[in-house]
Amino acid sequence: MLVRMDDGRKARAGRPRGFDAEEALERALVVFWRQGYEGATLTDLTRAMGITRTSMYAAFGNKEELFRRALDRYSEGPGGYVARALEEPTARAVAAGLLNGAVRATTRPGCPAGCLGVQGALATGDPGHRARDVLIAWRNDAGSRVADRFRRAVAEGDLPPGTDPDRLSRYVTSLVYGISVQAASGVARDDLQQVADTVLRNWPPATGG
Amino acid sequence: MLVRMDDGRKARAGRPRGFDAEEALERALVVFWRQGYEGATLTDLTRAMGITRTSMYAAFGNKEELFRRALDRYSEGPGGYVARALEEPTARAVAAGLLNGAVRATTRPGCPAGCLGVQGALATGDPGHRARDVLIAWRNDAGSRVADRFRRAVAEGDLPPGTDPDRLSRYVTSLVYGISVQAASGVARDDLQQVADTVLRNWPPATGG
């Protein structure tokens, strides 16, 4: 299809795409974020994207693939705080990055309240079960990476010896998801920030039985 | 319509209902719980209830009313731990009742994982926005009652003076919702119990800035 395989700059035969795929994806992301996978119809999506169904299918495959792409974009955009937090030098800073980041990402003015990774497809009927599985994997992957990061912190002596990193990860991610649900309920940013502050004020929690 | 207005025992004219409405509601509850409001179709619901659409509409009004009724039943059944927890004598016992109850309710064998009040309609399209509003009110009402209970605990000296009851409520309810999301992701009961244990092990958290 590409005329020049050695240089994919442009050189594509045929009528050029009449829209910016990245910007269209951004619009679709917001619709999925606000309405969830099942609640976002092709009509809603394509209207927000400013393109027709045909163009969407040509560019992204189908609704499910569009959702996957939107989730990827979410991870790099509004959800980027997770990756940034994991690179913080201390376990405390990691937790702070996750919790403060969650508060801000789930209460961004002009964006839907809550987290796409949570409310995008938490419970679905049969047609949405693949989207649900994608989000379950997304959440569990995030949890694993936080646990690994805390494991490293224990090894480095950055967390008290005997700390259970999996347990600590589950605690922090539960708070992140809980903050997201509260945000989706309309709770104000300041109130959620107090939750994050409370957790960090009592950091690290003792993980003994 | 009732033949005897002074005694509504039965004495209803016409063909008697051929199914147990409460049992049918219980079946509908499970479908909403597993698939969410939008993901649960009338076909799914009535098949599980063992009745026809006509009978469902005659007994419950419409899908939205059925959902409301199912949520009420959920509050008295699987979600009953909230009301029970609020009657515990100490703030610590209240928190323990909420967290341990959430762990068990969201990981009941034979029931969908997670919480109906969270995953029933967290993000929806236009047709589901009333169900979403119902759940938002349900969650916020629960949060208010927990805050009121903690307020009482502060007044009684059961919590350290200066404790912010609203803030503490938000912290606990965030964890309850977070546990619910984790459960919906397939996290095992034991792992979630560790989250509850961690919170209680560090109870009460300091709520200073």
Add this chain to the structure above:
DNA sequence: CTCATTCTGTACCGATCGGTTCGATACTCA
């Protein structure tokens, strides 16, 4: 018995679902 009343199953309603067909259009390449 008859009659009014209520419930049940079938068959159906318009609207919308996700997805596709197709001809017109706009581009690159030779």
Add this chain to the structure above:
DNA sequence: TGAGTATCGAACCGATCGGTACAGAATGAG
């Protein structure tokens, strides 16, 4: 310029959506 190719808009697809009309069936009242 003409051949080849990809995109575009509109109209359309069968399936399913939530919800109903209607006729038969089962009851209590008289």
